[in-house]
Amino acid sequence: MDDAGFIFASYVITFGLVGAYALGVIRRARKSSREVPRDERPWL
């Protein structure tokens, strides 16, 4: 199938982008959290 590359690429890109964004958010949050006291986070 000629289109297999395109089909796989679209799924790799889709979940790759979501995963990269999720990792970026968690990383940045960890960096900021070092200077914010734990008891100020309403979601915990």
Added chain:
Amino acid sequence: MNQTGNDDEIGTSADSLDLSPRPVSARQRRKRRPWPAIIVLLLVVVSGGVVLTKFLTSAIDYYCNVDEIGAKSGCEPGRRLRIQGVVDEGTVKNDGVTTKFNMSFGGESLPVTYDGEPGGIFKECIPVVVHGILNDGVFLGDRVEVKHSNEYEAENPDRVDDEVATAEGTACLQ
């Protein structure tokens, strides 16, 4: 952490607490001019302008149907056109260099010559949009786009012979 203790002392120690403004450091000053955001915003305005121009010049009437050539404003022969029609059954001829076929819409038919082989899911009995110029009754295309419908049907080996009866194929039955 004695954050709250400090807050209580703020009134008592105010006489000795120096609250006068100090010169801002380079780091703080940079923070006040958010260059990344400004640059992105400029790029957004420029590309927004480009997209808007494309919308007004190209997108509103993306194509003319075959029967609208010379009949609808913007579809005058002699200018660059994008024509939509259904590829006529049995008319596709490819000599390796150029592809020739007829396409029709609304009872009118138009011969098309295209240098190369159309990409996508190009085949007979399917609607296409061809970009090009009309010359002596022949449409010289330089770009072929295949339009497909919003109907989705499972491919079934038993049904291959009925293919003409599917959404795109119905055009060939008329």
Added chain:
Amino acid sequence: MNTSMSKHSPRDRVTGTPFTRGLGVVILAGITLLIILAIFVSPADVNQGESVRIMYAHVPGAWLAYLAFVVTGISSVAYLWKRTRSLTWDRIAGASAEVGVLFMGISLVTGSLWGRITWGTYWTWDARLTTTAFLFVTYIGYLAVRGLGGTHQQRARRSAVLALLAVLEIPLVHFSVQLWNTLHQEASVAGRGTDVEMDGLMLFTLFLGVVVFTLMYVWLVLHRQRSLALDDMLDDSGLDNALTARRAEAQGVAR
């Protein structure tokens, strides 16, 4: 930096909660199932062949981007409406717009690949593609406006007004396929007629795609909104730190 503030929390406890962790597990299972159904199990299309499989990422991406932008609009209204001017609404608006831009980007890329193998071209300036590009650019602009600085309330007010204008583009994008001649096909499910012209298993796969993308959206917005709250606290603590430093100086002078 004030070291007394840096209390190390368990690594996974920064923006995560038991809820988001459970959600994450469900999402990973959902993605696995979606990929199996989309790429291997669901049937090929009569006209488009195998290329129809890209639809299960492209369409949910576009829908969730619309939803994200609508949520941004609603949160902006909630921010402006309430007299408290709660910054939580502003941060939800910002997080949702960011995730919306991500999903719109995904939809543009997958749509472009899909277009290459069905239409024969990656891109064309028809009404649907052009209005989508405009929507995408608008929300990148919205995110840039959020980054322009000023106080948090200034940021919130500015971006809330912009969000209310930007959300008006969504009907234009959605109905562009009906308003104008386009290369893009009309909507299959939320289209003009009520009858859905799609094979059963294809429709189920598309539905699963929408569910998975919705869960991913919730997970991402929750985390991003919390990370934005941390950033805002960090900005505020900058002032606190400055005051603490001055107090330390003053005490040093007094002694």
